[in-house]
Amino acid sequence: MLGRTPPRAGATVLALLPGLLLAACAAPLKPQTVADRTTPPTLGACYRITPADTAKASNGSEPVACSKPHTSQTFAVGTLPVSTGKDYASPGHGKWVFTTCERAFEKFLGADQSLTLRIQLSWAWFRPSQRGWDKGARWYRCDVVGGSAQATSYAPLPATAKGLFAAKPPQQWLTCARGESVPTSKKLPCTEPHDWRAVTTIKLGDVRDPYPGDRISEVRSRDYCSDSVGAWMNYPVEYEFGYTWFHEAEWQAGNRRSVCWAKTAQ
Numbered sequence: 001m002l003g004r005t006p007p008r009a010g011a012t013v014l015a016l017l018p019g020l021l022l023a024a025c026a027a028p029l030k031p032q033t034v035a036d037r038t039t040p041p042t043l044g045a046c047y048r049i050t051p052a053d054t055a056k057a058s059n060g061s062e063p064v065a066c067s068k069p070h071t072s073q074t075f076a077v078g079t080l081p082v083s084t085g086k087d088y089a090s091p092g093h094g095k096w097v098f099t100t101c102e103r104a105f106e107k108f109l110g111a112d113q114s115l116t117l118r119i120q121l122s123w124a125w126f127r128p129s130q131r132g133w134d135k136g137a138r139w140y141r142c143d144v145v146g147g148s149a150q151a152t153s154y155a156p157l158p159a160t161a162k163g164l165f166a167a168k169p170p171q172q173w174l175t176c177a178r179g180e181s182v183p184t185s186k187k188l189p190c191t192e193p194h195d196w197r198a199v200t201t202i203k204l205g206d207v208r209d210p211y212p213g214d215r216i217s218e219v220r221s222r223d224y225c226s227d228s229v230g231a232w233m234n235y236p237v238e239y240e241f242g243y244t245w246f247h248e249a250e251w252q253a254g255n256r257r258s259v260c261w262a263k264t265a266q
Contacts, residue, residue: 033060035129040139043077044160046070047143051151054124054143057089058132071154072124073161075108076101076142080127088133093140097125098253101142108144110166117259118198120173120189121161122149148175148187174198182242182261196242197264200228201257204245211251217258221245225260233262 046066084092128137146155176194179185202224229241240263
């Protein structure tokens with residue numbers, strides 16, 4: 001009979017309604033990103049990322065063609081060793097990666113340890129997402145980024161940053177500063193008007209040396225940089241210099257150098 005629903009069919013529809021309501025309220029499945037995959041990222045790949053991205057443990061951004069605008073490029077990929085820890089957030093991962101990626105960073109750019117402290121480039125590393133880690137992923141990825149560790153935004157990189165400092169260092173990637181003093185100055189590329197230039201670095205200790213303390217680190221930096229900048233400026237009668245020294249956290253991470261600055265004409 002047209003227009004009528006058999007009672008049994010009506011009962012079946014009512015029985016299904018609770019299930020339909022539960023399905024409607026359930027969260028949709030989260031799409032898989034590159035950070036969720038167990039396969040390692042591609043060496044040399046380029047990305048558009050920001051300082052907010054590099055503050056996170058993983059990054060799900062899709063790579064872009066290196067011929068298009070990008071702010072990072074992967075220069076090292078590998079597997080975290082078992083010795084760094086089984087937990088996702090183990091501090092051992094970062095300690096091991098610092099030395100590994102710092103050396104790869106220098107080699108990739110064609111720069112030594114001194115120069116890499118005086119440029120407008122830095123590096124960041126990423127691990128898989130928690131989702132990928134739970135599936136067994138243990139890879140790490142190190143990217144060069146178009147700005148210093150304190151940058152609030154990143155500049156576009158060239159099509160490849162490999163060998164960027166192998167010959168004459170490009171001025172747009174060297175670090176200068178504008179301001180009355182180095183500590184209060186704004187750090188910027190040397191192609192912009194500036195009052196100071198980062199010209200040398202000095203070594204405060206060896207790998208196995210304990211941290212000498214804030215006061216000794218500062219005094220050594222001041223004294224050594226006075227001589228180093230004087231030599232860089234060919235020993236003028238009068239000159240102004242500044243210095244940037246680092247604290248125990250940076251020492252424990254592996255840095256043993258302070259940066260020396262010369263007061264220069266723009």
